[in-house]
Amino acid sequence: MAEYHLTTPLSDADVEQLQSGDVVFVSGHIYTARDAAHKRLVETLDAGNTLPFDLKGALIYYVGPSPAPPGRPIGAAGPTTSYRMDTYAPRLHSLGLKGSIGKGKRNDAVKAALREHKAVYLGATGGAGALLSQRITDAKVIAYEDLGPEAIRELTVKDFPLLVINDCHGGELYVKPNLGEAAP
Numbered sequence: 243m244a245e246y247h248l249t250t251p252l253s254d255a256d257v258e259q260l261q262s263g264d265v266v267f268v269s270g271h272i273y274t275a276r277d278a279a280h281k282r283l284v285e286t287l288d289a290g291n292t293l294p295f296d297l298k299g300a301l302i303y304y305v306g307p308s309p310a311p312p313g314r315p316i317g318a319a320g321p322t323t324s325y326r327m328d329t330y331a332p333r334l335h336s337l338g339l340k341g342s343i344g345k346g347k348r349n350d351a352v353k354a355a356l357r358e359h360k361a362v363y364l365g366a367t368g369g370a371g372a373l374l375s376q377r378i379t380d381a382k383v384i385a386y387e388d389l390g391p392e393a394i395r396e397l398t399v400k401d402f403p404l405l406v407i408n409d410c411h412g413g414e415l416y417v418k419p420n421l422g423e424a425a426p
Contacts, residue, residue, distance in 0.1 A: 247401070251299025252340040254360045260406045262413035266364060267401040272301040272343070274395040276322055279386055280330040287333070294385035294394055298338035303366070305343075306391035307375070316381040316397070320371025321345040324363070328352050335359040347416055348408055356410050363408040365415070377402045 243263045248256050250270035260266065273295055275283065286293055304324050308317030324344030331342060332355035341362040348356075348363055356363060366374060380398035387393050407415045 250301055251296075252301065252362075253299065257340055257360050257362050257410050260362055260409050261411070262406050262409045262415040264406040264409075266404045266406060268301065268364075268404060269400050269402070270398070272303050272397050272399055272402070273384075274305050274307070274393075274397060275302050275327075276304055276306050276392045277326050278389050278392050279394050280327050280334075282386055284330050284333060287337075295396065296338075297334060299340050300338070301341045301343060301364070302334070302339060303343040303397065304345075305366075305371075307381070307395070308371070308391070310381070314375070316375050316378050316395075318371030319375040319378060319397075321366040321368055324348060331355060335361045343404060353408055353412070353414070356408050357412055360410045362406060362410060364404040365407040366402075366404055374402070 245265045247267045250268065250272060283293060304322045304327055305319050306322060307319040310316050321344045323346045324342065325346055328349045328351065331352045335355040336359055339361060341364055343364045343366050345365055345368045377399050378397050379400055381395050383393045384396050385394040
């Protein structure tokens with residue numbers, strides 16, 4: 243297990259060095275999007291229109307933050323379960339998305355897209371939304387404001403703590419080798 247400090251946008255080289263189990267601290271800009279926003283992103287692509295942000299090198303955080311308390315840019319910002327975005331993720335990775343942030347397992351199509359497009363799935367600690375929000379220095383809605391907490395936001399983060407769950411080499415933190423076999 244290694245520790246990395248990365249700044250967005252991410253490059254292929256940034257992602258290729260990561261292995262499942264590594265700790266990553268991300269700084270820069272990340273984007274929020276959940277189910278409804280992902281559906282709209284794909285509908286936008288299907289209509290031949292431009293997305294509200296550049297996917298190349300981007301990270302999408304699966305979060306619907308709570309309202310910002312006075313003096314803060316955002317409220318609690320804990321991850322949501324990622325599998326609900328599995329239908330959309332491979333297409334977004336094919337267009338340059340370098341990673342997603344959430345909690346829980348991903349399906350085989352997403353894992354294949356991570357390998358094919360040199361991308362990564364990062365886990366944020368569920369139940370720690372108030373703590374995670376302290377690493378967010380700015381938040382602004384950039385698309386789909388009518389979705390309320392599920393609108394797409396651009397977040398500015400500083401040393402946002404994450405764990406590599408699925409790497410671009412096929413590694414997965416949630417899979418343990420069979421105790422009767424030698425680890426690869």
